[in-house]
Amino acid sequence: MVKKLRYTNALAVLLTVVGLSAPALAGSEDVVVENAWSRASIGVNRPGAAYMTVRNTGEDALTLTGLATPLAMMPEIHESKTNSDGVSSMSPAGEITIEPGQSVALEPGGLHAMLMKLQEPMTEGGTFLLTLTFSDGGKVTVEVPILGIAARGPEG
Amino acid sequence: MQRRQLLLCGAAGAGVLGLTLFVGWWRVDGPGAPEPKGQRPLPLSAMEFRLTDHEGIEVGPGNLIGRPTMVFFGFTYCPDVCPTTLSHISGWLEELGDEASEMNVVFITVDPERDTVEAMAEYVGYFHPIIRGWTGQEDQIARVVEGFRASYERVPTEGGDYTMNHTASVFLFDAKGEFVTMIDYHEPREFAVPKIRRALTEDVEGAK
Ligand SMILES: [Cu+2]
Numbered sequence: 201m202v203k204k205l206r207y208t209n210a211l212a213v214l215l216t217v218v219g220l221s222a223p224a225l226a227g228s229e230d231v232v233v234e235n236a237w238s239r240a241s242i243g244v245n246r247p248g249a250a251y252m253t254v255r256n257t258g259e260d261a262l263t264l265t266g267l268a269t270p271l272a273m274m275p276e277i278h279e280s281k282t283n284s285d286g287v288s289s290m291s292p293a294g295e296i297t298i299e300p301g302q303s304v305a306l307e308p309g310g311l312h313a314m315l316m317k318l319q320e321p322m323t324e325g326g327t328f329l330l331t332l333t334f335s336d337g338g339k340v341t342v343e344v345p346i347l348g349i350a351a352r353g354p355e356g
Numbered sequence: 357m358q359r360r361q362l363l364l365c366g367a368a369g370a371g372v373l374g375l376t377l378f379v380g381w382w383r384v385d386g387p388g389a390p391e392p393k394g395q396r397p398l399p400l401s402a403m404e405f406r407l408t409d410h411e412g413i414e415v416g417p418g419n420l421i422g423r424p425t426m427v428f429f430g431f432t433y434c435p436d437v438c439p440t441t442l443s444h445i446s447g448w449l450e451e452l453g454d455e456a457s458e459m460n461v462v463f464i465t466v467d468p469e470r471d472t473v474e475a476m477a478e479y480v481g482y483f484h485p486i487i488r489g490w491t492g493q494e495d496q497i498a499r500v501v502e503g504f505r506a507s508y509e510r511v512p513t514e515g516g517d518y519t520m521n522h523t524a525s526v527f528l529f530d531a532k533g534e535f536v537t538m539i540d541y542h543e544p545r546e547f548a549v550p551k552i553r554r555a556l557t558e559d560v561e562g563a564k
Contacts, residue, residue, distance in 0.1 A: 282437075308439075350442065352440075
């Protein structure tokens, strides 16, 4: 399942909100966000994580600089790494540059949108809005479905 | 006087240098050297620890002998790696079906401060029903991790919270409690499931 839709106008936003499938609500012409998903949380004390593929369909490199969401006070792009001893660690990933025609995958065990200081629990079946900010000032807002805690991918 | 102090200083300096060299040797080549990578976990029968499972029952390594066992470390405040490992394991167990019902599958927390018995109970409830969650005193957790030749470390994060670095591999033991092999974090299902089958059938002393 690849949802690949691009929207730049208010009508599209409206259509999406009323339930037509479209992860990317608005924003930079050159960014396509696909297969966004997240796991439900237990309460608000534990951080959440969201995943997606961010594709640069434009002619110039794009740099993803940050995240914003009403769901969490401290959203940040993180990277999990597992070293040669099998030890996993997680740290802020900094800025992520996506070359023209390339994409970056936020997926379990690697890059992820870490959602720290949740404002409300992430409930299975719900969604939330996540805004990706780029160095050129562009913003793309994505509607992220919340799947079960044991979900393995965008299909559940 | 001046000279004597200098001499003393020199002697102390030589002493410090000697000690430094000795400490260096101890850490690098001597008995204090870090254990080589990939060192095998102890057999379960050689481990000693007391923990509590998510139903409040006292448990130890003895509870794992008699059936094949799968053990992994994590913590419930882990948003990425741990739920991913747990859901992979749930998937492997589904694929194994009835075969898996003969296994012990245990998630041991490395964050007992936040992972109380209640927290573990709620968390494991979202995954495959045979997965047990074990927690306990900090010193007991340290003993378990040592027995598995695993590691963990508390790392502060911005905003005053903390996260835990920890071994993310899944450990497999046969029914006698002998270590069989481990499944690395990024290992695909095609490799993971046969490894589990090996732990289920193997009673030869774990050929890796
Ligand atoms: Cu993270």
